[in-house]
Amino acid sequence: MAAVLSLRSSPSLPQCPAQVVFPPTPREDLPLGRTLALSAFAAAHGSCKAAKRAARLRRAAMHGLAERLPQHSTVYLTGLSPDLEGEPCEVLGFDPSAKRWLLRFLHPRFENQSCQVPEQCFTFGYCVQPGAAALGGSAAPGGAAREAKRRPGLGRGLEAAEQLEQGQVIFEECPFLITADDVNEVCRAYFKMRAASGDSPGALDAFNRLSAGEHFSQEAVQRCEAQAAQVWQAATSRAASPLELRQIAEVLRRWEANRFLQGAGGAGRGRAGRYALFSWVSLLNHSCQPSAMLDSLSALQPEDGKSRVKALRGLAPGEAICINYGPPELLEWDVARRREYLQRQNGFTCRCPRCLTEAKAKPQGEEKSDLVSSVAECSYT
Missing domain, CATH: 2.30.30.140 (SH3 type barrels.)
Known part of the structure; x- marks a missing residue:
């Protein structure tokens, strides 16, 4: 019979179902x-x-x-x-x-x-999985995708390494970090990775290889700086130095620039919930004409927890692999609404080919001026 747990000089615990119990000794029938x-x-x-x-x-x-x-x-x-x-x-x-x-x-x-x-x-709160962090290399798991060569004005991204067919699974990957949508938990996870870096550096190395949002709008940068000050204030009464605040703000920018929604309902960006960072998935750029889709394997499957990248159309070697960061209906919105959403949720003004074409086609003065000149991508290093 399992005993009700009593800790310190605590009074009686609440009635069922909120009881904490000692587990019985593990048996073969459990x-x-x-x-x-x-x-x-x-x-x-x-x-x-x-x-x-x-x-x-x-x-x-x-x-x-x-x-x-x-x-x-x-x-x-x-x-x-x-x-x-x-x-x-x-x-x-x-x-x-x-x-x-x-x-x-x-x-x-x-x-x-x-x-x-x-x-x-x-x-x-959070979970660090150092075993899921990639240890380097230029090709994603399976070899069908690789890191694209950098072009002027663009950050990192992925491209097809071979001919890909519509519906083909390009690669699958587990996240090395999962956090609640809470900047305090993000910072706790980061400091845990840093504390464990001597024995298991994989997660911290993978985190530091991701973009720190170098192409974020000024509004997004200021939001991360304000959040860094709030995190510091909640953690300690000591005044933070400018260097300490910059370090925390960089951690938050890196998380915001590369996070993906993690859950049975699918993977995406910009929705409240639990978020994950990946070594390769986090390099996928956004496009309002995506060439691939990202999904999470559903519950109770043997590889539950992985995210899967699938081709939405045929891709030739060297073609960019891009996904939609927003909800599925984002692709049906006009350019102004798409840009407003991505600016608010992801910190950039979308300049994918579709957005540029549609913006030019609008009557002069109808399209809002861009807040920044940035490229729609999740990783900018």
């Missing part, structure tokens, strides 16, 4: 128990089948009732008791029989204690 047992067996005997089966079970354990969370995600307790409100925890797994998530308290005072928590009693 998926989590099988996972632990198979992992130990694989480590002891080097069994490839056991290791693969354990990995599948670990992936399955990351699906709750409605949530999908990578292992080792940082989450925050809520709605349990005043003493535990906002307490950071690490996600260890999901127990389907108990319909609860297994979490480990991160603060040292809990001495690595774990607990089982209902899904509605925590909020997602």
Whole structure:
């Protein structure tokens, strides 16, 4: 029988369903128990089948009732008791029989204690996945796409490395960083990557290779600077130096310039939710006549969590691979509305061929003057 968890001198916890419980000792009849047992067996005997089966079970354990969370995600307790409100925890797994998530308290005072928590009693913060970060090279996974040669006035981008057919999967990739749409969580994730860079530098290296929004509008730059000041003020009472504020603002620009919506409903830009950074997907430029589409593999598939890039038409070697950063209906809007949306959500004025052609065709004075002369792309380094 699982015991109700009592911490410090806390009064009784709220009534069900918001109870925190000690998990029972893992048993062979529980998926989590099988996972632990198979992992130990694989480590002891080097069994490839056991290791693969354990990995599948670990992936399955990351699906709750409605949530999908990578292992080792940082989450925050809520709605349990005043003493535990906002307490950071690490996600260890999901127990389907108990319909609860297994979490480990991160603060040292809990001495690595774990607990089982209902899904509605925590909020997602961030997850760093250094194993998903690309270690370099000029070709995306699978070799069908490569980094394009830089042209004057343009940043980084991707192009077809071979003949691509309509509907062809160009590549798939897992994110190396997922965060809530919260600048505080972005900064916490960044400092975690920096702290772990000595032993596992992949995620930080991948983050630093992405654009820092060099072609952002002045409005977008000022927004990131204001957010940096707010983050600093919330974290410490000490006054920040100009250098410290510039560093935080650069982190926020890098995140905003390269983030993609992460979730079962698809991948895209500019919508509220959970966002992800990728080594290769984040190099995809925007076009209002996209040549490719980006989607997330749906829940409960073996490779759940990956994003998939598909060709919308045939592409010759060297042709740019571009996607739509906005909602599907953006492609039906007029040029003024498209540009206003992308300026507000992504910090640039779109100058893709379609926008330039449609802007020239408008009667003189109808088209708004551009706030900046920038290229519609998600990575500018």
